[in-house]
Structure formats: C-alpha cells, structure tokens
Amino acid sequence: MLYREAGQFITHYRADQRLFRLRQDRIGFYLLLASAFVLVPYCGNDYWFSAILIPFLVLSLAGMGLNFLTGYAGQLSLGSAAFMAVGAFSAYNFNLRVEGLPFLLSILLGGVVAGLTGVIFGLPSLKIKGFYVLVSTLAAQFFVQWVFTNFAWFSNDSSSGVITAPPLDVFGLDLSSPAGRYLLTLTIVTALGLLAANIVRSELGRNWMAVRDMDTAAAVIGIAIPKTKLLAFAISSFYLGIAGSLWAFTYLGTVEPHGFDINRSFQILFIIIIGGMGSILGNFLGAAFIVLFPVLMSHIANGLLVGVMDSGHLENFQKIVFGMLIIGFLIKEPNGLASIWQTFTQQLRVWPLRYWSH
Amino acid sequence: MSFFFEVLVGGLLAGVMYSLVAIGFVLIYKASGVFNFAQGSMVLFSALTFVSLLERSYPFWLAFVLTLLIMLVLAWVIERWVLRKLVNRSPITLFMATLGLSYIIEGLAQSLWGAQVHGLDLGINDEPFEVLGLLLSQFDLFASAVAGSLVIILSLFFNKTRTGIALRAVADDPLAALAVGINLQRLWLIVWGVAGFVGLVAGLLWGARLGVQFSLSLVVLKALPVLIIGGFTSITGCIVGGLIIGASEKLAEIFIGPYLGGGIENWFPYVLAMLFLLVRPAGLFGERQIERV
Numbered sequence: 224m225l226y227r228e229a230g231q232f233i234t235h236y237r238a239d240q241r242l243f244r245l246r247q248d249r250i251g252f253y254l255l256l257a258s259a260f261v262l263v264p265y266c267g268n269d270y271w272f273s274a275i276l277i278p279f280l281v282l283s284l285a286g287m288g289l290n291f292l293t294g295y296a297g298q299l300s301l302g303s304a305a306f307m308a309v310g311a312f313s314a315y316n317f318n319l320r321v322e323g324l325p326f327l328l329s330i331l332l333g334g335v336v337a338g339l340t341g342v343i344f345g346l347p348s349l350k351i352k353g354f355y356v357l358v359s360t361l362a363a364q365f366f367v368q369w370v371f372t373n374f375a376w377f378s379n380d381s382s383s384g385v386i387t388a389p390p391l392d393v394f395g396l397d398l399s400s401p402a403g404r405y406l407l408t409l410t411i412v413t414a415l416g417l418l419a420a421n422i423v424r425s426e427l428g429r430n431w432m433a434v435r436d437m438d439t440a441a442a443v444i445g446i447a448i449p450k451t452k453l454l455a456f457a458i459s460s461f462y463l464g465i466a467g468s469l470w471a472f473t474y475l476g477t478v479e480p481h482g483f484d485i486n487r488s489f490q491i492l493f494i495i496i497i498g499g500m501g502s503i504l505g506n507f508l509g510a511a512f513i514v515l516f517p518v519l520m521s522h523i524a525n526g527l528l529v530g531v532m533d534s535g536h537l538e539n540f541q542k543i544v545f546g547m548l549i550i551g552f553l554i555k556e557p558n559g560l561a562s563i564w565q566t567f568t569q570q571l572r573v574w575p576l577r578y579w580s581h
Numbered sequence: 582m583s584f585f586f587e588v589l590v591g592g593l594l595a596g597v598m599y600s601l602v603a604i605g606f607v608l609i610y611k612a613s614g615v616f617n618f619a620q621g622s623m624v625l626f627s628a629l630t631f632v633s634l635l636e637r638s639y640p641f642w643l644a645f646v647l648t649l650l651i652m653l654v655l656a657w658v659i660e661r662w663v664l665r666k667l668v669n670r671s672p673i674t675l676f677m678a679t680l681g682l683s684y685i686i687e688g689l690a691q692s693l694w695g696a697q698v699h700g701l702d703l704g705i706n707d708e709p710f711e712v713l714g715l716l717l718s719q720f721d722l723f724a725s726a727v728a729g730s731l732v733i734i735l736s737l738f739f740n741k742t743r744t745g746i747a748l749r750a751v752a753d754d755p756l757a758a759l760a761v762g763i764n765l766q767r768l769w770l771i772v773w774g775v776a777g778f779v780g781l782v783a784g785l786l787w788g789a790r791l792g793v794q795f796s797l798s799l800v801v802l803k804a805l806p807v808l809i810i811g812g813f814t815s816i817t818g819c820i821v822g823g824l825i826i827g828a829s830e831k832l833a834e835i836f837i838g839p840y841l842g843g844g845i846e847n848w849f850p851y852v853l854a855m856l857f858l859l860v861r862p863a864g865l866f867g868e869r870q871i872e873r874v
Contacts (some may be wrong), residue, residue: 293673299676350858350859350862351862353672354676355858357805359855362852362854365848372844373842492680535696536692539691539696540688540692543684543692545681545684546684546686547685550663550682553677553681554666554667
C-alpha cells in the first residue's frame with residue numbers, strides 16, 4: 224500500500240539517474256542514515272559499538288572492496304587481507320613518520336599505497352585468467368604478511384610486528400571513545416559506500432561487468448581490458464586498504480600482521496558470497512551476517528546446550544554450519560541475501576497482487 | 582657442491598609430497614572442471630580417520646579399507662548433495678562451493694576425532710643414510726615409489742580401462758559424453774572416490790612425517806603453484822611441477838633466504854608460479870584453450 228510508485232512521474236534525466244528512484248526508498252535511506260548517525264550513538268552502549276557495529280561497518284567496507292574485484296570484474300581473489308594489511312601498515316607509517324599529518328589523510332594515503340600494491344599484483348591478470356589469477360592474489364597474501372613480520376621497520380621495531388593506533392583526533396575532536404570511533408567509521412563507510420554505489424553504475428562499473436560476463440566479448444566490443452582490470456584491482460585494493468586501517472585503528476587498536484592472515488581473506492570472500500556478488504547492499508547484509516552469526520551461535524549454545532558443547536566443539540560446529548550455509552546459498556540463492564531483499568521489495572510493490580508486468 | 586645436491590634432493594623429495602596432493606586436484610579438475618579446494622581437507626579427514634581407527638586398535642589393513650569406504654561415502658554425499666545441484670554453474674561458483682565443503686569437512690573431522698596432534702607410524706624407517714654422499718631416508722624413497730606407482734596406475738587407468746576412457750570423454754566435452762550415453766553422475770562419484778583415495782595416501786605420508794594435525798589441510802595452498810606450473814590437466818605435470826616447486830623453494834630458502842631475512846619459502850612458490858605464467862600461461866603440460874565469442 225505504502226510502497227508504491229503510483230503518482231511519481233520522472234520528468235528529468237537527473238531524476239531518472241538517481242540512486243533511489245522510488246520516493247519511499249529515499250525516505251527510508253535518509254531515515255536509516257539519521258538513525259545511524261543520531262539515534263544509535265545516543266542509545267547504543269560500548270559493547271554494541273566495539274564488538275558489533277564497528278566490525279560490521281569495517282567488514283562491509285572490505286566486502287565492497289572485494290566485490291568490485293570479484294563480484295563486478297569477475298577476478299577471484301584470496302588476497303584481500305593482504306591489501307588490508309598494506310593499508311593499515313602504510314597509514315601507520317605515514318602517521319608516524321610525517322610530522323603533523325592529519326589522521327584522515329594518513330588513512331587515505333594508506334589506501335592509495337594499498338591501491339598501488341593491488342595494481343602490481345593485478346598485473347599478471349592481464350595475461351592470465353580464471354583460477355590462475357588466484358595464484359597472484361595468494362602470492363600477495365603470503366608475501367605481504369612475510370614483509371610485515373620480517374622487517375621490523377614497518378612496525379617501528381616493535382616486537383612481532385605489532386602496530387598501535389595513533390591518537391584518533393579529527394579536526395581537533397578526540398574520537399577515541401567507542402561512540403567516537405563508531406561515528407568516525409560510520410562517516411568514512413557512508414562516504415565510500417555512496418561512492419561505490421555510483422562507481423558501479425558508471426561506465427567503469429559497466430565495463431567491469433562486461434569483463435566478468437565474458438572478457439573476450441568485452442574486448443571485441445572495444446572495452447580496454449587491461450585498463451578495466453587494473454582499475455578493478457586498484458579501486459578494490461584502495462577500499463580494502465582503508466578497511467584495513469579502520470580495522471587496525473578504530474576496531475582493534477593494536478594489530479599484528481597475523482591479524483591479516485588468509486582466514487581474514489576467506490572471511491571477506493564469505494561476506495560477498497552470503498551477501499551477494501555484484502551488489503553494494505549485499506556487502507552490508509553479508510557483513511552483518513558474519514558478525515552476528517557467531518554471537519548468535521554462542522548465545523544459543525549457552526542457552527540451550529549448557530555443558531553439552533565446549534568452546535572447541537562449538538567452533539567446529541560453527542565451521543560446519545558455515546560451510547553448509549555457503550553451499551546452500553550457492554545452490555538456492557546464488558545472488559545472496561541482497562537478492563532476497565530485492566525479491567521482497569519487488570513483491571511489496573505489487574502487493575496485494577502477485578505478479579507484475581513491465 | 583655436495584651441500585647443494587643435498588638441499589636439491591631434499592627439496593625434490595618434499596616436492597613428491599606436494600605432487601601427491603596435486604594429483605587429487607587434477608583428477609577432479611579433469612573430470613568435472615571443478616577446482617576442488619576441499620582436497621586439502623579431504624587429506625586431513627582421511628588421515629585423521631585412519632589414525633583414529635588405528636588408535637582404537639583396528640589392524641592396519643582394516644583401518645585402511647574402512648577409511649577408504651568412508652571416503653567413498655563422502656564422495657557420494659558430495660556428488661549427490663552438492664555437485665548435482667550445481668550442474669552448469671560457473672567454475673567460480675563451483676570453486677566457492679568447494680570452499681564451503683572444506684569448512685564442513687574440517688569441522689566434521691575435528692569434531693569427530695578431536696583437534697590434538699596424532700602421531701602416525703607406518704613402520705618405515707625415517708633415519709637418513711648415505712647414498713653416493715647424499716643423505717636419504719628409507720621413508721623418502723618409499724614416498725617417491727608410492728608417488729611413482731600412483732602415476733603409473735592412474736595413467737593406465739585413464740588410458741586402458743573403459744571407465745578411464747569415459748572419464749577422458751567427459752573431460753573433453755561433457756555434453757557429447759552425455760549424448761553417447763556415458764553416466765555422468767556415476768563417473769563423478771568414481772572420480773571423487775579416487776581423489777579421496779589419493780588424498781588418503783597423501784594424508785598417510787604427510788601425516789607420518791609431520792604428525793596428523795590441522796595444518797595438513799593447508800598443504801592445499803602449496804599444491805596450487807604446483808598445478809600452475811604443471812598445468813591443471815596433466816598428472817605428469819603434477820609430478821614435474823611438484824619437483825620444481827619442492828626443489829626451488831628449498832634452494833631459495835637456503836641460498837637466497839639469508840639475504841632477505843629467511844622464511845621466504847612461504848611465498849617463493851607463488852612468485853615462481855607467477856613468473857612461470859608469464860612465459861607459459863597454460864603451464865608445462867596444460868592444454869592451451871582457444872576462446873570464441
């Protein structure tokens with residue numbers, strides 16, 4: 224009833240190209256933003272900020288990064304965590320070694336360095352395709368981790384390569400409280416999320432999808448494959464680099480190279496499988512799932528199965544359920560949670576009728 | 582110079598072990614075009630099952646047969662509940678499904694048999710002795726012999742038996758194979774079963790050397806550069822690729838590693854494989870693909 228486009232006429236190209244064409248969607252989005260920026264900091268407690276909301280936001284950003292590369296451009300990657308590490312460690316070093324560099328600028332520079340690293344490891348993808356690209360990203364994963372563990376310069380000679388967050392002050396505001404860190408993360412993620420939604424609608428995003436669907440055909444219709452692929456690696460790694468900085472500085476506070484190991488890369492891949500490949504909304508849904516699922520599982524285990532399951536068993540059980548969910552999603556809903564949401568809104572638009580026509 | 586050869590031989594023998602894991606990949610890739618990431622967890626699962634049966638004082642042969650049966654059941658379940666549902670989907674989707682599969686198998690293995698490290702004694706001596714000035718152990722020779730005979734058996738299987746020829750037909754063109762009446766599902770079951778068997782052999786040898794533990798499932802990551810160098814479709818390529826990777830990573834670690842601060846064998850194989858790809862994109866023995874729109 225309420226969710227319907229009746230009476231909304233599009234009379235300008237500008238209106239036609241909006242991110243949300245339906246007025247109800249726009250209102251919903253503004254309400255969501257308003258509650259995230261105003262209501263949540265007012266009501267939330269420290270546990271929610273530190274353990275759920277901040278990792279959720281950071282992982283959504285990382286998911287966006289991988290989704291550009293895998294979901295849109297079709298290049299499989301198992302090295303996401305490496306680019307996160309590059310972002311975090313570069314931002315740390317910029318902040319440490321350049322006197323008076325603002326915190327936000329060092330995060331940005333960290334992202335740029337990660338992007339350049341991504342281009343280097345993306346170079347082999349110009350000559351090879353399919354699973355062969357995996358090797359290049361795995362090389363990135365292991366090489367980067369080795370560099371940060373073995374060369375103490377990157378972590379300012381701290382033991383075992385641990386880096387600690389610089390003071391989080393932005394424009395003179397101290398944001399080191401949980402609510403402050405949440406707002407900082409939220410601002411960055413919102414800005415980059417809107418940018419992402421526009422990138423994938425641009426010519427570049429369409430070129431990515433053409434390369435993903437069939438690169439030979441894309442080349443035939445005149446898309447510059449090398450530029451398109453390398454931009455996918457660059458932008459993807461830029462996003463991952465920023466996510467890495469946020470992971471290190473606003474979520475964990477201190478992080479070691481081991482925190483960006485291959486399991487983190489898998490985790491990010493699972494986010495986009497469950498959330499939806501080739502969807503911006505999907506990253507948020509997938510990240511929410513990944514963050515909430517273990518919490519939910521341990522609550523269930525504590526509530527129902529007291530004494531039956533110890534933590535080791537619980538972890539194995541989680542792994543099994545996770546694997547099943549992934550296979551289940553791939554079989555039943557290959558486009559992930561995002562496509563469930565899309566079907567739902569589509570049905571809402573025609574309700575109480577069952578079918579709609581164009 | 583003799584030190585160089587000692588490192589070289591040590592590396593080659595380690596390479597044989599990589600090849601054993603890689604063979605399991607190639608079998609499945611050839612028959613169903615699936616890049617089976619779960620091969621590593623199948624190695625872990627079979628080795629854990631075998632060791633746990635031994636520890637419950639089953640005789641060696643019975644434990645082996647029982648494990649093999651369990652691997653066959655696993656293959657059946659995978660074929661029935663995963664592969665059959667994902668027919669005609671993109672290779673990336675299938676790859677990600679096997680990623681999920683590897684989580685299930687690892688979780689299952691550890692919740693069934695526990696997460697502690699098990700020792701495994703195959704009754705073969707691992708004491709090094711000297712041959713022509715090189716240090717070798719009986720175990721190394723045994724592992725090489727096993728790998729060699731596996732390759733021979735598998736190539737006989739692929740070239741001489743009816744099933745093997747059907748498998749090659751499926752690899753070549755699944756649709757045409759279906760059209761001439763080849764039972765695709767039965768073949769997938771066979772090939773996953775054989776891959777489980779190869780995984781069991783690899784698991785036993787790796788387990789005897791390193792102890793049966795979770796890190797066995799990570800061997801899968803080292804098998805990837807082996808496949809890249811050897812080509813995804815060739816069993817001979819596995820062996821050659823394994824030898825190249827094994828030898829070069831050990832040589833690099835000993836002779837280049839000290840200049841870079843050590844530990845380079847973690848990433849050296851991947852970089853080597855990347856360089857290889859720039860020269861020969863299809864690997865040494867792989868088939869070059871021609872793309873059409």
